[in-house]
Amino acid sequence: MGLEFIEGNEAIARAAVKAGCRFFAGYPITPASTILGNMLELLPPVGGIAVQAEDEIAAIGFCIGASMAGRKAMTATSGPGISLYSENIGLAIMGETPLVIVDVQRQGPATGSATKGADGDIQFARWVTSGGLPIIALCPATVAEAYELTYRAFNLAETYRTPVFVMSNKEVSMTCEVVDLDSIELPPVANRPRPLEGADYSPHQFRRLEEVPPVVDIGDGHATRYTTSTHNKAGYLTADPEVIEEMVEHYAAKIESVADEIALYREDLQEGAETLVVSYGVTSRAANVAVHHARAKGRCVSSLVLQTLYPVPQRILRRAMQGVRRVVVPEMNLGQYRYEIERLAPPGVVVSGVNRMDTTLIAPAEIEHRGQLS
Amino acid sequence: MSVAPLESYMRKTDALPFCPGCGHERVLKDLDKALVRLQLDPKQVVIVTDIGCIGLSDQYFATNGFHGLHGRSLTYATGIKLARPELTVIVLMGDGGCGIGGAHLLNAARRNLDLTLIVANNFNYGMTGGQHSVTTPLGGRTATTPGGNAEGPIDLCAAAAAAGASWAYRGMTHDADLAERIEQAIRHPGFALLDVWELCTAYYTPRNEMNKREFMNLLTSSGMRSGLLVEKRGAEFGASYREWSKSVTPPQPILLKQMFASSLDRQIGIVIAGSAGQKVKSAATMLARAGVISGLDATQKDDYPITVMTGHSLSEINLSPTPIEYTAIDDPDYFVVISEEGLKKTKKWIGRLSEACVLYGDESLSIPGTRARVRRLPLAKLSKEAGKLSLSTAAVAAIVADGKFIEPQALEQSVTSFQSPKVAQANLKAIRAGLAALGQPASA
Numbered sequence: 115m116g117l118e119f120i121e122g123n124e125a126i127a128r129a130a131v132k133a134g135c136r137f138f139a140g141y142p143i144t145p146a147s148t149i150l151g152n153m154l155e156l157l158p159p160v161g162g163i164a165v166q167a168e169d170e171i172a173a174i175g176f177c178i179g180a181s182m183a184g185r186k187a188m189t190a191t192s193g194p195g196i197s198l199y200s201e202n203i204g205l206a207i208m209g210e211t212p213l214v215i216v217d218v219q220r221q222g223p224a225t226g227s228a229t230k231g232a233d234g235d236i237q238f239a240r241w242v243t244s245g246g247l248p249i250i251a252l253c254p255a256t257v258a259e260a261y262e263l264t265y266r267a268f269n270l271a272e273t274y275r276t277p278v279f280v281m282s283n284k285e286v287s288m289t290c291e292v293v294d295l296d297s298i299e300l301p302p303v304a305n306r307p308r309p310l311e312g313a314d315y316s317p318h319q320f321r322r323l324e325e326v327p328p329v330v331d332i333g334d335g336h337a338t339r340y341t342t343s344t345h346n347k348a349g350y351l352t353a354d355p356e357v358i359e360e361m362v363e364h365y366a367a368k369i370e371s372v373a374d375e376i377a378l379y380r381e382d383l384q385e386g387a388e389t390l391v392v393s394y395g396v397t398s399r400a401a402n403v404a405v406h407h408a409r410a411k412g413r414c415v416s417s418l419v420l421q422t423l424y425p426v427p428q429r430i431l432r433r434a435m436q437g438v439r440r441v442v443v444p445e446m447n448l449g450q451y452r453y454e455i456e457r458l459a460p461p462g463v464v465v466s467g468v469n470r471m472d473t474t475l476i477a478p479a480e481i482e483h484r485g486q487l488s
Numbered sequence: 489m490s491v492a493p494l495e496s497y498m499r500k501t502d503a504l505p506f507c508p509g510c511g512h513e514r515v516l517k518d519l520d521k522a523l524v525r526l527q528l529d530p531k532q533v534v535i536v537t538d539i540g541c542i543g544l545s546d547q548y549f550a551t552n553g554f555h556g557l558h559g560r561s562l563t564y565a566t567g568i569k570l571a572r573p574e575l576t577v578i579v580l581m582g583d584g585g586c587g588i589g590g591a592h593l594l595n596a597a598r599r600n601l602d603l604t605l606i607v608a609n610n611f612n613y614g615m616t617g618g619q620h621s622v623t624t625p626l627g628g629r630t631a632t633t634p635g636g637n638a639e640g641p642i643d644l645c646a647a648a649a650a651a652g653a654s655w656a657y658r659g660m661t662h663d664a665d666l667a668e669r670i671e672q673a674i675r676h677p678g679f680a681l682l683d684v685w686e687l688c689t690a691y692y693t694p695r696n697e698m699n700k701r702e703f704m705n706l707l708t709s710s711g712m713r714s715g716l717l718v719e720k721r722g723a724e725f726g727a728s729y730r731e732w733s734k735s736v737t738p739p740q741p742i743l744l745k746q747m748f749a750s751s752l753d754r755q756i757g758i759v760i761a762g763s764a765g766q767k768v769k770s771a772a773t774m775l776a777r778a779g780v781i782s783g784l785d786a787t788q789k790d791d792y793p794i795t796v797m798t799g800h801s802l803s804e805i806n807l808s809p810t811p812i813e814y815t816a817i818d819d820p821d822y823f824v825v826i827s828e829e830g831l832k833k834t835k836k837w838i839g840r841l842s843e844a845c846v847l848y849g850d851e852s853l854s855i856p857g858t859r860a861r862v863r864r865l866p867l868a869k870l871s872k873e874a875g876k877l878s879l880s881t882a883a884v885a886a887i888v889a890d891g892k893f894i895e896p897q898a899l900e901q902s903v904t905s906f907q908s909p910k911v912a913q914a915n916l917k918a919i920r921a922g923l924a925a926l927g928q929p930a931s932a
Contacts, residue, residue, distance in 0.1 A: 116745065180567035292780050
């Protein structure tokens with residue numbers, strides 16, 4: 115297409131349409147509102163529906179209903195809205211509902227600073243709902259990545275029948291950058307698995323725990339069922355502990371078993387490096403500069419930038435930490451993803467954070483100095 | 489091929505799970521009768537429920553079923569119906585759901601999407617131990633109103649009507665014509681509400697006298713009416729949405745081709761500090777695009793108060809011959825102040841500027857002490873020459889003339905290619921004024 119100068123939220127909306135999104139519901143909230151605005155203009159011309167709901171609970175409720183009726187669906191909000199989505203995200207996990215949730219993070223807690231960036235919702239996304247079952251969360255660093263990862267989020271949501279978070283940040287979503295969207299390499303569009311014709315159908319049928327059940331959408335030839343309550347494979351209420359256990363293990367296994375397979379990351383490891391910087395999102399851009407600067411001074415430093423935050427790419431993190439003595443994790447929060455790294459770090463490896471939660475970006479020099487890269 | 493008519497839409501399973509004498513059974517059986525009269529394809533019918541004893545209902549039907557969160561059934565139903573307008577979507581809620589989901593009830597009534605809502609209204613929460621709900625009568629005794637309910641009940645039909653519902657009916661499980669009313673509601677091409685009063689024999693009737701006669705007394709004492717209370721034609725939301733959205737066209741992308749060269753050899757940061765209404769954001773975008781058509785990478789972010797038409801307006805632009813990683817501007821190269829509000833917002837920042845920065849402003853602004861090199865930019869003169877709305881554009885042109893990091897022609901191109909002719913004309917004038925504005929060298 116050519117170069118454009120657009121903000122992250124526009125890239126997110128256009129990626130959604132490209133991935134096949136045909137339903138969007140949202141509720142205005144800075145810094146996510148321009149996704150709603152873009153979707154309202156982009157969806158009708160392709161036969162899609164975009165609506166503003168009466169509140170965030172309705173917005174995600176609309177999306178869940180539309181997804182179960184066969185439309186690829188997305189909603190977008192910021193931290194306060196994610197709080198209101200919480201219970202319905204649990205329902206989406208229970209119903210194995212494909213759904214893309216964009217969290218354009220802003221400074222919290224509560225109302226915080228509406229127009230200021232943060233990465234304060236990282237663990238919130240992972241533990242967003244009661245029960246603690248896993249979800250998938252991707253985190254873009256640039257406008258181009260916001261496009262790529264939103265597109266991929268749809269493929270993951272459909273393939274694994276699960277809610278998928280795109281963890282943006284005001285600093286990505288409301289910053290304009292130069293992009294050529296057509297030059298971004300994307301996999302083919304993926305759709306939810308379908309049952310073989312004539313086969314008996316249940317909405318949650320699986321043999322192996324990690325198998326993703328094929329789905330027939332509401333209105334497509336089987337009377338089907340979904341429920342927020344513990345249920346069997348046919349979607350009927352159950353209180354049988356054996357059935358409940360099998361279902362819960364299935365919800366977890368289908369996500370956790372593919373952690374390394376679906377992981378997206380950029381690895382830049384140096385032989386003999388004593389320090390590894392693990393970063394994500396907009397902060398990874400400052401980390402790149404810091405690592406580059408330290409290397410220019412002759413220091414050996416490795417870098418791992420994660421685009422997939424959840425499920426935690428454990429094998430990739432363990433491999434990157436082999437042989438290093440220190441791991442530095444810069445984050446625009448008080449240290450959230452650092453917990454995931456601390457629990458995976460080999461004995462003796464020191465994991466430390468460079469943290470800032472004052473609405474400003476962490477500067478490269480701050481990572482270099484406080485992280486003792488040089 | 490003729491198909492034998494369906495005799496029931498209920499699954500042939502065990503008996504219904506409700507307490508003896510509970511009104512829910514009657515509601516379900518009359519819903520079934522209504523569906524039999526309508527002879528809809530069960531695969532094209534969706535029964536949506538939420539929490540409460542009535543929420544157990546969907547799984548006794550051989551239709552599609554959806555059992556969601558407390559009070560949220562209308563939201564799932566809305567998504568389903570918008571996604572597939574051909575489906576018949578019926579929602580069953582309790583009076584509890586009308587409290588926690590009250591906003592959805594009012595908005596469904598207002599929106600007039602073609603949904604049918606049956607409220608199985610037994611005046612208390614049956615599933616959790618008989619607590620009071622938004623429909624518990626004044627004085628009603630429940631688990632949470634031991635002295636009697638001091639809150640008055642909501643008139644669901646009147647509330648829905650006030651919100652714009654196009655069909656509302658109040659009846660009781662004793663009514664002989666309930667099945668016909670449900671059928672009518674389903675046939676109604678818009679949002680239809682049935683507020684069906686019934687007995688909760690587990691909790692409400694043991695604590696309160698409640699029977700057919702008391703229902704009538706309650707109608708009188710609460711000033712509510714029964715029967716078909718609203719029936720009107722209104723625009724159905726789904727149909728209106730599909731019609732109205734035909735006129736929506738997506739904005740055309742603005743494509744930027746390199747047309748100019750730039751001698752810039754490092755990343756520079758430019759800050760423009762002005763006020764709402766000074767088109768600071770547009771001028772910043774004009775500059776960034778001019779950079780892009782000069783082969784540079786660019787970023788832009790803006791800062792302004794939530795009340796967008798007052799206060800400061802601040803834009804930060806990076807330009808670089810190599811890809812930009814870090815987008816914040818900690819040590820700006822060019823800093824333009826064009827209003828008192830812009831100055832107020834950036835005072836602390838100005839105090840931190842280094843000698844490498846050039847600060848542009850004029851004597852009308854009391855610029856605080858700074859290490860930056862200050863250049864006088866005649867704002868009043870520029871504003872007069874360029875027009876008030878194009879002051880930011882003129883200021884940007886002035887620093888381009890001074891800093892020489894892109895060709896002035898790139899700015900003109902950015903205006904003529906990407907702005908509407910009327911705006912471009914004014915901005916071209918402003919660019920010329922800006923380019924001529926700076927006559928003297930920077931003072932240390």
